[in-house]
Amino acid sequence: MKSIFRLLFFVIGLSLVNAQEIATTDATTPDGVGFKSKNEFYIFGDAVVIGNNILSKDDKKAFNVLQVNNDDTKMRYVDIDRDPTTFSSSQAALKLPSDFKKIVYAGLYWSATYAYEKGSRKQQKGNYVYKGSGARSKIVNQIKFSLPNQEYQDITGEVIYDGLGSPTHLINSPYVCYADVTKLLKEAEVKSGAYTVANIKATQGYLSGGSAGGWMMYVVYQSPTDNPKYISTYHGFALVNKEEPLDITFENFKSVEKGDVKTSVVVSVLEGDSDLRGDEFAIIKQRDGSFQSLSNGARFQQNFFNSSITNNSIKNRDRLPNSENTFGFDIAKLDIPNYNNTIINNSTSETTLRLKTEADRFYLYFTAFQTEIEQTYFDDIIQDNNPNASVTAYVSPEIVRAQPESDPSYNTKEKRKAYKYTKRSLNSKAFKYLKNKKSAAIAGIEGGYYVISGVFSESLRADKWTTKLIENGLDANAFINPKNNWNYIYLLRSDTAEEAFELTEELKTNYRYRDTWVLKANLD
Template structure:
C-alpha cells in the first residue's frame, strides 16, 4: 500500500475514534439547553411568604367517557383513547374535575396558575398491524386553538380561558409524531373573586388525540396555587415551567435565591408534572442532589425510585382520589406533590442557597413541563429580602409576602391602577356588609372607630420605618397597639363611618404597595 494512502486511512481512523469519544461523552452529558427540542426551564415567579402551596388536577383522556380507569398492567399504546366528559354540557367535548381544600386559616390566595397539556397530532388516530410493527393513520390536527379552554370554579359557571402556549410540538419535527403541547394561564383573580374557593374545579375543552397514536396519547390539566397562611417559618416558593423531552440525556433544573433555616430540620417539598409516563414502563427517575454531590432518587409509598412517573396523581404517599373520574391510572399524565425525605438534612442542609433536580430515564421517555420547589427559609434572610422591597411586616395579621418576578412583570405590577368608583356593588357588597356586622376588637386607651390599616408590625423600629414611608407618600400615619400581643397597627385613617373607611380602603388597594390594606373595627360595640 502506498504511504500516502496509508496516511489517509490513518487520519480517517483517528477521526472516527475521536468522533466516537465525543459521542460517548455527549451520551453522558446533561441537557442544560433545550432549544433544539423544547423550551428551557425558567422561573415563573418566586415568593418569600408565610404560607404554602396546593396542587390539584386530572386527566382528560381515558378508555371511557366517565368511568374510572384502574387497569395497572396496560400499555398506553393499547388503549383506544376517548375524551373524558363528565359535565353533561353540550358546549364541551372534554371535561374532568378535581377538588380543592384550602386550610381554614387561609389569609389570601397569592397566585394561581392553570396548566393544560396533551399529545395532539391526529384528531382520531387508527392503527393496523403491518408485519412486525403497527402503522398509524388519521387526519392531522385541525385548525382548533389549543390555547383556549373552559374553566369552572366550585358552583360557578364556565369561563373561557385564553392561555399562553409554552410549547407546541406540531411546529417541531422532533415531536411531529405525537405533537405534545403545553399551555398555561394566570387565574389568580378568578380564584380570588370566586364565591367559593373550596370545592370541585372543572376544566373542559382540552384538545388531544383520540384513538391511537404512536407511543399512546395522553392529556390532563393542573391547577397550582400559592396562598398566605400563618406558618412557623417564612418560606421560599418558586415555580418553573419549560418543556423537556427526557430520554437518553438527563435534564437538570436548578432552584436558587433562597437560604434555608439556620438551625434544625429543613422542611422541603416539590411539585412536578409530566406527560407520557407509562405505568408499565420503568427506569424513569426524579432525583435531587445531596450535600456530597451525589443524587438521591426520590420515592414514596405510591412512586418507586425506578418508576417515578407512573401515570398517577398523588399527594405525598397517597393517591389523590378527590377527582371525577378518580382513575388510579391516568394514562400518561402525572402530578406529584411530595415532601423531600431530608433525613439529618442530608439533602437540604442549614443555610443552603441552591439545589438541583435531575430527571432521567433509561426506557420510557416522558415530557417534563412543570416543577415547583419550596423550603423554609431563615428569618434573617427573609428580613433581608423584605428590606430590598417595600417595607412590610415580619409578623402581621395579613402575613407578609415578597414576590420576585421577571423585570417586565415587576414594571407592570408597580403601575398604579385606575381607581373606579364603588358603584352598585360597593355598599351592597358582601365585604362591606361583613365589615358592618363584625364585632369590634377591644383595645384599651384607643379611640373608637374604623381604622384603615396598611401594615402590622411586631417591633417598633419597623413600624417607625413604615410610618416614615407613609409620610413621604403624603399620608398621616395613625398607630395603635394591641395590648394582648404588642403588635402595632399602622393606619392612615380613623373614622366612625364604615362607608368612609370602606371607600378609602377600596381606593388604596388599587395601588400595588397598598394591595393588602384592610380595616379593623375598634371599640364600637
C-alpha cells in the same frame, strides 16, 4: 446535551413576588422551549396542586388497571359534565385550610399530545402501522374553566410550546399552555371545592407512543406558619430521554439555620407510562454531591413517573373521574425525605433536581420548589438589603405572620400563647446590622432612617391605615416610592439609626405594630 436551568432571582416581596418573567433561554429548540422562572415567593403560607387527565379508556368511569399503557389503549376524551358545549371535561377538588388568609397566586396549565383528531392502527408483519384522520386544530390555548358553584368561563391561555411541525415531535405533536387565573380565585365567593376544565384538545384513538393529556392548577396562599417559606415555580417544555439527564437548579433561598429542613417539590410531566420502568427523579445530597433517587408509597425509584396524581404517598382520588391510571399524565407533590438533614443542610442556599430515564421518553413542563427559610434571611429580603437582590424589590402591602391576628401563637399545634416581644438593645446584632447595611436609593425623599409601619399598593388602603395610626396617637406620614408607586407609611424620619431603632423596638412590643421595620434610605 445536558441541560441545566437556573431559576434567576428577579422580583422580591414579603408575601408575593410579581409574576414578571426572566427567561433562562427564549429559544425554541427541536426538543422543546427554554424554561422561564415564572415567579418567586417569600411568604408565610403554603402551596397546593390539583389536576386531572382528559384522556382515558372510558369517558366517565374511573380506570384503575395499572398494567396498561396508553400506547395499547384506544383513547377517548373524558367528558364528565354532560354539557353539549364541551367535548372533554374533568374535575378536581381544591381544599384550602381553615386558617388560610388569602389566595396569592393561581396558575392553570394544560398539556396533551395532539398530532391529529383521531388515530387508528393495524398490524403488518409484526409491527403496528398508525394512521391519523381529521386535521389538527392550530388553536390549543382556548378552554373552558369553572370554579366551585359557577358556570364555565372561557379562558385563552399562553402557548408555552407547540410541537406541531417539529422534527423531534412530528409523530405526537405535544403542546403545553398556561393561564394566570389568580384574579378569578381571589374574587370567588367559594374557593374550596370542585374545579372543572373542559375542551382541552388531544388525539383520540391510537397514536404512536401513546396519546396523553390533562390539566393542573398550582395555588399559593397565605396562612400562619412557624417559619417563612421560599416558593419558586417555573415552566417550559423539555424532552427527557435516555441520552442524558435533565438537571434543574434552584437558588435564592437560605434554609433554616437550626432544626429540620422541611422541603417539598411539585413536578408534572406528560407521557410517564404506568407500566414502563426506568425513569427516575432525584435530588442532590449536599453532604457529598451524589444524587438521591426519590420515592414513596405511590412512586418508586425505577418508575417514578407512573401515570398517577399523588400527594406524597397517597393517590389523589378527590377527582372526577378518579382514575388510578391517568394514562401518561403525572402530577406529583412530595416532601423531600431529609432525615438528619442528609440531603439539604441547614443554611443551604442551592439545590439541584435531576430527571432521567432509561426507557420511554417523557416531557417535563412544570416544577415547583418550596422550603422553610431562615427568619433573618426573610427579613433581609423584605427590607431590600440582600446584596444579590434585584433593584426592583417590592414589599407586599399585606402581611401574614406566623400567628393569626385574632388568636396569636407561634405554633398552632401547641397551646396558644399571648403575644410577647422582647426588645433588642443597641448592642444587638440587629442594630449593628442596621448601621452597616446598604442604603436604599429612593428618589424624592430626604436621606435618613424611616420607621415604616406599612406599605400599600392602593392609596385608599394607605389612607385608612394612616388615619388609624393618627387616631391611636401616632405621628404618621407617607411617601411614594417611584420604583413601584407604592405608598410607604412611616412614623419617624431620623438622622440617627439609634432613634429609629429604639422607636421600632418599642412599637413592636404592641402586637398591632409587630411588623414595623426601619428603612435606611439615601445615605450612601
